[in-house]
Amino acid sequence: MDLQPSEHNKFVHRTLPKTQTGISGLDEITGGGVPKDRPTLICGAAGCGKTLFSMEFIVHGAMKFNEPGVFMAFEEKAEELAINVASLGYDLQKLQEDKMVRLDHVHIEKSEIEETGEYDLDGLFIRLGHAIDSIGAKRVVLDTIENLFSGLHNEGIIRAELRRLFGWLKEKKVTTIITGEKGDGMLTRHGLEEYVSDCVILLDHRVTNKISTRLLRVVKYRGSVHGTNEYPFLIDEDGVSVLPVTSLTLHHDVSSERIPTGVSGLDKMLGGKGFFIGSSILVSGTAGTGKTSIAGAFVNETCKNGQRCIYFAFEESPQQIIRNMKSISVDLQEHVGKGLLKFHAARPTLNGLEMHLVVIHKMVKEFRPDVVVLDPITNLITVGSVSEVKSLLIRLIDFLQSEQITVMFTALTLNDNVTGQTDESISSLVDAWLMVRDIEFNGERNRGLYVMKSRGMKHSNQVREFVIDDSGLELVDVYLGPDGVLTGSAREAEQLLEKTGVVLRDHAVSLKDREIERKKMILESKINSLKQEFDSFQDDLNKTYVEEELRKSVLEKNRSELTRKRDGAAGEIEDTL
Amino acid sequence: MEATEEIWELRLYVAGKTAKSVMALTNLKKYCEEHLKDKYVIEVIDLLLQPQLAEGDQILAIPTLVKKVPEPIRKIIGDLSNEEKVLVGLNIRPAKK
DSSP, X not given: OOOSOSSOOOOOOOOOOEEOOOOBTHHHHTTSSEETTSXXXXXXXXXXXXXXXXXXXXXXXXXXXXXXXXXXXXXXOHHHHHHHHHTTTOOHHHHHHTTSEEEEEOOOOGGGEEEOSOOBOHHHHXXXXXXXXXXXXXXXXXXXXXXXXXXXXXXXXXXXXXXXXXXXXXXXXXXXXXEEEOXXXXXXXXXXXXXXXXXXXXXXXXXXXXXXXXXXXXXXXXXXXXXXXXEEEEEETTEEEEOOOSOOOSOOOOOOOEEOOSOHHHHHHTTTTOEETTOEEEEEESTTSSHHHHHHHHHHHHHHTTOOEEEEESSSOHHHHHHHHHTTTOOHHHHHHHTSEXXXXXXXXXXXXXXXXXXXHHHHHHHOOSEEEEEOGGGGGGGSOHHHHHHHHHHHHHHHHHTTOEEEEEEEOOGGGXXXXXXXXXXXXXXXXXXXXXXXXXXXXXXXXXXXXXXXXXXXOOOEEEEEETTEEEEEXXXXXXXXXXXXXXXXXHHHHHHHHHHHHHHHXXXXXXXXXXXXXXXXXXXXXXXXXXXXXXXXXXXXXXXHHHXXXXXXXXXXXXXXXXXXXXXXOOOOO | OOOTTOOXXXXXXXXXXXXXXXXXXXXXXXXXXXXXXXXEEEEEEETTTOTTHHHHTTOOSBSEEEXXXXXXXXXXXXXXXXXXXXXXHTTSXXXXX
């Protein structure tokens, strides 16, 4: 969905020219990299990754951007450096032979040096200048130039020379990274930030609750917009990756397409189609209610449709999940084999919270899944406070939504707070919330599932009984009997009872029918007899009537006979019959 | 001094003819003439002309005087204006009498 007006004049800023570091994430935070042709200070305590950062800057410059670089090491020898970064897969030897990288180890041995009178650091300038010119370097790293202070006594000279050095580097048009050790109350031990005023990046390695997190912050970036937060970063076999894992905007695209849940009954509850693609789903419930099974079914369905999936397991090992899912006819192994499903199992205490996020980010970027499952998020609370977990989940959801990835979290709720506030209080963040809970009744526990919310779609308000058996997951209608909601065997019993009732009623009905039939027959026979009676009565009546007639006519005839006889003369006897 | 046959090999790194370099060279020559007569070789290296040499001797500061022989290697930076320090640095005179 486009919220921008269709025609708009975008004001184009003229931005500071920048040099990409090639370190994943850092260029995003700084809006394109470090300031071009200027020095940047990277400071931090010992072991926070300064040298690696600067080395990546040089190596990426050489390998990705075709910009040769000089790495001047004041601490480690060139060979040591080469070995250190070889473990990250960078072949410094080769790069040096190709004249793309030049390593120069500056060794300062205090005991060998005697200072008498005035001097300057032209030697260093010449050395650096020579190194830069010999390969046409565009990038320079000075790691750690503060070692000068420990090697030489005259601080006044060093300070003056450093100021000159940075000016000279700017003139040389090389992008420089200077590293500095963190000092007390200052960014660096000797106040280098005073000279490097363009860009300062602070690295930190923090241990809270015995769990370490590496963090990066752009303290200052003159003339440029930059992210100001602390960003966690990761050093692993691929080197450094910084992830701008803060929720910046709420501007991601939305999809109205659906993704099936893998449980047909659940699909029906969600308007018949399932979740929205790119939405976030929370499945919460008490222990043993089948949260993982719901997640497993969802993963299974997704992979069956040929989509990709990552399953982050914080509680069980992948083998365990696969085995357990098999018992309900969900074969996840098959999907793993096809490369559609990837498991990542780690105890939450392995990393700090931020690192988990970074790891998730990284895996998602690499694997490009359609669905991500986190099972369960409750365990994350062991490594952070509630608010930290919440902020992590916000950022995770934002990130996944911007990538149009559907995410399903499972969360354990305790029996005493079933009311709806999940432990991580993320219910307001998610788009759909399924709640699975125990319904304890009649001496047994049964699972009831309902949709607490589902943004943007019609969904059922019913509590459904959720049955897990050999053939998988199934939702059954909860039986609403005269005594309330019934589940499990009580429901079955009630259903049986109902069935018996039907049979009995059928029987009763047939009895009544026969009775009626009989009654009808009796009635009909009664009607018949009455009719017979009526007929005989009618016959009787008719008989009297005819007799009367006959008698009447006979009388008439007799009378006329008499009359005629009395008249006598012309008496011709007429037959009146 | 025992090791009379020892030759002091000295290298002075400079960058162009700056005031400090000239001063350092003058000072060095003076001390050598005084204390190491005929037992020293001074090689002056101008890094502006041979920048690649800076790496080999780990040169940072200018001017730097490097004593390679006799061992141990020592570096003396600055304009060599402090005679005492230079002589100690060159092992010509023990640190404390």
